[in-house]
Each structure stands twice: as structure tokens, then as C-alpha cells.
């Protein structure tokens with residue numbers, strides 16, 4: 001029987017750190033790329049398997065990502081908070097709801113219609129609490 005003469009690469013490692021370094025070296029030299037998850041609390045590295053420009057780690061699956069969902073939710077929440085602050089400021093300055101809704105600043109926040117209604121509702125509740133003096137600052 002002929003011996004297998006195909007080329008191979010062998011690393012003799014002595015500890016975990018060397019094993020990780022060897023794996024990284026092989027990945028790097030065989031074109032494997034990694035990206036860092038854009039969802040800040042996560043920040044894990046994930047392997048890039050396509051050119052789709054994935055921003056979030058693909059966990060639990062390629063088509064579903066906890067981090068992408070969490071990021072989307074936190075962005076939506078932040079936008080709503082921005083709108084509530086804008087609404088309260090506008091009301092303090094005597095602007096009508098209609099005027100605030102159609103303002104350039106409100107459009108810049110860019111809430112989707114449903115999220116906008118929820119934000120208006122929240123803002124009105126907060127305004128009511130503030131006028132009643134129930135909100136402690």
C-alpha cells in the first residue's frame with residue numbers, strides 16, 4: 001500500500017493558548033473572517049460565511065438572531081423615549097400635539113406609525129402625571 005503523500009500541516013501545542021493561536025492562524029491563512037457583533041452588550045465574534053454584511057451574531061440560527069432582535073427593540077425604545085421627551089418639551093412650550101407630530105424633529109426621530117401612537121400615548125400619560133404633580137423629580 002502506498003503511503004498518503006498529500007500535504008498536511010501539523011501543530012504540536014503544549015497548552016490551550018497555543019491551541020487557540022494555532023486555530024486562529026489556520027483560520028486566518030485559509031481566508032476565514034470574523035466580525036464583532038454590533039449589539040453592544042454582546043460583542044462576540046462570529047464567523048463571516050457570506051457577503052451579506054451581517055452585523056449581529058447568528059444565534060440561535062442563521063435566519064434568527066437574539067442580538068438583532070434585542071438591538072431592534074432597544075432602538076425602537078430609544079426612539080420612543082426621544083419622542084416622549086420631544087413631546088413633553090413641545091407641550092411645555094405651548095405647542096399643539098399636531099404641531100409636535102408634524103415637526104421636523106419628530107420626523108427626524110423616524111418612528112413607525114404604530115410606534116408613534118404608542119409614544120404619543122406614553123407622552124400624554126407622563127404629561128398628565130406631571131401636571132398632577134405625581135411625578136417626583
Ligand SMILES: [Zn+2]
Pocket residue numbers: 037038039042043044056057067
Ligand atoms: Zn451578539
